[in-house]
Amino acid sequence: MSIESELGIYAQFKVAHNDFALDVDLKIPEQGVTAIFGPSGSGKTTLLRSIAGLENHPNGLMTFGGLTWQRKDTFVPTHLRSIGYVFQEASLFTHLNVKANLEYGGKRRATSNNCEGLEQAVELLGIRHLLARMPSTLSGGERQRVAIARALASSPKILLMDEPLASLDHVRKQEIMPFLESLHRALKIPILYVSHSIDEVMRLADQLVLLDNGKVIATGPVNEVLTQLDLPIASDEDAATLIETTLAAHDEEYQLSYLDFIGGRISVPLLDTQIGSEVRIRIAARDVSLTLQHQRETSILNIFPAAVDQIEELAGAQVMVRLLAAGVPILARLTHKSVALLNLRPGSQVFVQAKSVAILS
Amino acid sequence: MFNHSDLIALTITLKLALIATLVLLVLGTPLAWWLARSKWRYKYLLEAAIALPLILPPTVLGFYLLLALGPNGMVGGALGAMGGRPLAFTFTGLVIGSVFYSLPFVVQPLQNAFAAIGKRPMEVAATLGASPIDRFFSVAMPLARPGFVTAAVLGFAHAIGEFGVVLMIGGNIPGETQVVSIAIYDHVESLEYANAHWLSAGLLVLSFGLLVVVYAYNGKFRALRL
Numbered sequence: 001m002s003i004e005s006e007l008g009i010y011a012q013f014k015v016a017h018n019d020f021a022l023d024v025d026l027k028i029p030e031q032g033v034t035a036i037f038g039p040s041g042s043g044k045t046t047l048l049r050s051i052a053g054l055e056n057h058p059n060g061l062m063t064f065g066g067l068t069w070q071r072k073d074t075f076v077p078t079h080l081r082s083i084g085y086v087f088q089e090a091s092l093f094t095h096l097n098v099k100a101n102l103e104y105g106g107k108r109r110a111t112s113n114n115c116e117g118l119e120q121a122v123e124l125l126g127i128r129h130l131l132a133r134m135p136s137t138l139s140g141g142e143r144q145r146v147a148i149a150r151a152l153a154s155s156p157k158i159l160l161m162d163e164p165l166a167s168l169d170h171v172r173k174q175e176i177m178p179f180l181e182s183l184h185r186a187l188k189i190p191i192l193y194v195s196h197s198i199d200e201v202m203r204l205a206d207q208l209v210l211l212d213n214g215k216v217i218a219t220g221p222v223n224e225v226l227t228q229l230d231l232p233i234a235s236d237e238d239a240a241t242l243i244e245t246t247l248a249a250h251d252e253e254y255q256l257s258y259l260d261f262i263g264g265r266i267s268v269p270l271l272d273t274q275i276g277s278e279v280r281i282r283i284a285a286r287d288v289s290l291t292l293q294h295q296r297e298t299s300i301l302n303i304f305p306a307a308v309d310q311i312e313e314l315a316g317a318q319v320m321v322r323l324l325a326a327g328v329p330i331l332a333r334l335t336h337k338s339v340a341l342l343n344l345r346p347g348s349q350v351f352v353q354a355k356s357v358a359i360l361s
Numbered sequence: 362m363f364n365h366s367d368l369i370a371l372t373i374t375l376k377l378a379l380i381a382t383l384v385l386l387v388l389g390t391p392l393a394w395w396l397a398r399s400k401w402r403y404k405y406l407l408e409a410a411i412a413l414p415l416i417l418p419p420t421v422l423g424f425y426l427l428l429a430l431g432p433n434g435m436v437g438g439a440l441g442a443m444g445g446r447p448l449a450f451t452f453t454g455l456v457i458g459s460v461f462y463s464l465p466f467v468v469q470p471l472q473n474a475f476a477a478i479g480k481r482p483m484e485v486a487a488t489l490g491a492s493p494i495d496r497f498f499s500v501a502m503p504l505a506r507p508g509f510v511t512a513a514v515l516g517f518a519h520a521i522g523e524f525g526v527v528l529m530i531g532g533n534i535p536g537e538t539q540v541v542s543i544a545i546y547d548h549v550e551s552l553e554y555a556n557a558h559w560l561s562a563g564l565l566v567l568s569f570g571l572l573v574v575v576y577a578y579n580g581k582f583r584a585l586r587l
Contacts (some may be wrong), residue, residue, distance in 0.1 A: 054484055078487040080494075085488035091481050096502040105489035140526075154489060 009158070009190065012061040013050050015043075015214075018175050022046050022057075022214040028207065030065060033184050033191045034203040035222070038211035039152035047211070048162050051083050051192065053078035057319060064158060078259040082109065084151030086161040092135035100132040106153030111334070117155030125179050126188055141172035152187075159183075159191045165200060180204055181361050198233070202226070202242055202256055202282055203360045221236065227329035229312040229322050235332060239285040239320065241330045247277050260314040263325030264304030280360040287333035287355040293340055294351050304353040305332060308344050323352060366535055371546040371563070377452070377540060378520035384511070385516045386464040387459070393471035394497070394579055412465045422462060423529025430454050430530060432570035450532040455540075457525040467516040474508020475501060501537045518571045521564065 009028040022043040028034050030343060038042045042341055048056045053069060053076060062070040069076045073121075084105075092101050102118055122128050125145040135143060144164055151159060164180075165173045167344065177200075183191070184204055195201055201208060208225040210218040210233065218225045223242045226236055243266070245259035250270060255273040266281065267290065273279065293305060306325040314320055319339050321332045330352060344350070363371065396408060400578070409576035414422060430437045431446040437447035446452035478501060486496040524542040531538035531548070541560050 021428075063502070078484075079490050083488055087485065088479065089481070091485050093482060093485070093500060095500075095506075104486070108495065132369035139380050151491070177548070215390070345455060 001196060007065055009051070009065045009192075010061070011047070011051055013047065013057055014059060015046065015050075018045075020214065022050075022135060022174065024211075024214075024216050026209065026216055028190070028192065028209070028217065029033065030207035030336075031188070033193055033204050034209060035205035036192060036208040036209045036211060037195045037198070037201050037205075038196065042211040043214040044211055047161055047193060048160050051075075052083055052160055053081050054085075063276040066162075070071070079108075084154065084156035084159040086144075086148050086151045086159070086164045088163045088166050090135075090140075090147035092138075092143055092146060092150070092270050094135050095137075098133050098135065098138070100129065101150050102131075102137070102153045105150065105156075108153040109156075118153040120186070121149040121152040124182060128267055134304045139172075140168055141175040144168060144172070144176060148176075148179070148183075152183075156189065158189055159187065160194075160286050161191065162194045163196065164193075166195075171269070177203065183360075185283070193350060198236075198238060198307070202240065223329060227322055227331050229310050235312070235314050235320055236321075237286075239331050239333065241283045241285065241288075243281050243328060245250050245279050245281055245329075247271065247273055247279055249275065252297055261325075261328060263306065263328045263330075266304075266354070266357055267301040268359060278361075282358040282360050283330065283354045284356070284358075285331035285333040288330065288335065289353045290323075290332055290338075290342065290344070290350045291353060291357065292350060295353070298353070300355060302352045302357060303351050306350055306352045308348040310346060311339065311344065323350070325352060337358070363563075364556060367541075367544055367556060367560055368537070369536055370541050371396040371560070373536075373538070374540040374542075375453070375460060376515045378454055380456050381463060381465075381511055381520040382517045384456065384460050384492065385463055388469055388515060389464065389467040389512065389516075392502070394466045394475055396468070396472045397475035399535045400436055400513055414462050415462050419462060419523065419525025420529055423458060425528040426454075426458050426461065426526065427530045430457065450534065450538060452537055455527060455531045455538055457460050458530050459520045459523060462523055462544045463516045465517045466519045467512040470508045471505065474505035474511075477508075491577065510578050513570045514575045518568050530543050548577050 008030040008089055009027070010026070012025045014023050020041070020043070029245040038044050046055065056075055068074055069081055095103065096104065102121065106118055112236070122131070124149055127142070127145050129147055130138065130142060130146065135146070138146065138350065146235070148164060165176060169175065180221060181203060193204055205222045208218070208220065208222040209216060210225060218228060218231050225231065227241055228231060233239065245260050245266060247257060247360060248260040248265065249258045251258065256267045256268045259266045259268060259281065265292060268281070269272045270281070304325055305321040308321060309324045309329070310322040312320045312322070317335045317337070319334050319336055321334055321344065323330045323332060332352065340352070386492050398405065427449055428434050432438065432441055432447040437449060441447060448457060481541050484502060486500045491499060522542060524546070527538070527540055527543060531540070533539050533543050541564060545557050545560045548554070548560070
């Protein structure tokens, strides 16, 4: 099967400058949010710009959904690629008002559902009240929302986002995050999301591409990559596990909501969400403790069985343990001493106690 | 007040400045765009050449233009060979001289305005489906508007005030190539100070008014910019 006939995104770029190199050969699924994560200078932005055609590196190969955008003597210029691109700074056209900014793409990309795309974008980003304003009168957060809506308004086939929150302060980030989370659910097109914030990645990503020094060091479903013990991310202070759960029930008496996943049930403070909706939670590795017996006399509510999968030594007294709860990977940061006392080894059956759980969506 | 020949000189001056400005905008815009974007190593050579009229005595420029446009010059000779008449001492010759003379006044503001836009808005437009030409007209031109206003007004005002170049290649033919600045000189030579006054004051007021427009407009625009 040739590369073109495969769906999804296929990108192969080899760039070498004096002080920078990018060497990737990447396949990205054609749905969901794929985060491209790595430290500054790891080549994230260059990769995204190359996919958009904003940079033309010789010998690149890039196909999307069966279309060849770049190959030997073919280079489809950016304006002929059906993309939406959100830059780090909003970069609105200062000579046009918000509405004209939103309409700029639609006028140029004649597709049947442009109006729909614009309406949906305005709705999703909550910017209807801003349509008549000039960009100079908007706050930083509003500008970035308009920029995201503008990228979506022309109904692109793929959305590329280059650290859209990086230039905003904490308060503005919190203002925009819910909109990004709703994009994730509402859009059917694939989203590539470049970020150096693990928190954003955990909230938004389905797939994760880990870049370091211009090379892809891991790629796969986000929780698989996050819990891969041989990657630096898993030995990080903030190492954590993501679990996709379904809201099973509300408990008005104790003001709790119950979230089910294949490995068990998790209790969290009452959520304002419908039963049956999907909720992503995060459990920090340092908040997980293990017991050999199911503790009954404990204040901890979230306890479920799991099997030890791998154990990785960290610096000092620490050890990172990868567990599988009915196949769902979970990280626990323990001490050497605990591991020895409990006699933990791959295959040991244990109970996971999660001291705290963060709701991500 | 103005006598008949003064009015004709005034008309020729305004016509000359207007045509020269239009020609300059048409030629200067792509040139300035190229200068603002190009990474050519020797770009500075061209920039220096364009800036020459800023410091060169106009008579020097006029002298070489006279040689080029005259019947034995490169351009004039070629025109003559094709059955045309040489351009020296004609209105067309004046327009050509004015274009060279005012080139930096048009190209530099445009180049600065284009450079100030940066690459980003053009990249955004590309990701929204705009072709290079479309991007230029829908993004670069509107964003460079203050530069265009400055370029047009400075080019126009400078063309109105030109003297040396006109004297060299225009001769001083009333009704064809006699412009206001030269008419003033003639009046003073003939001790007709009243006439010289009227024309001089007219040019002074006009030039000041044009500069006021530039500064007022650009000041207002800056305040509106992000």
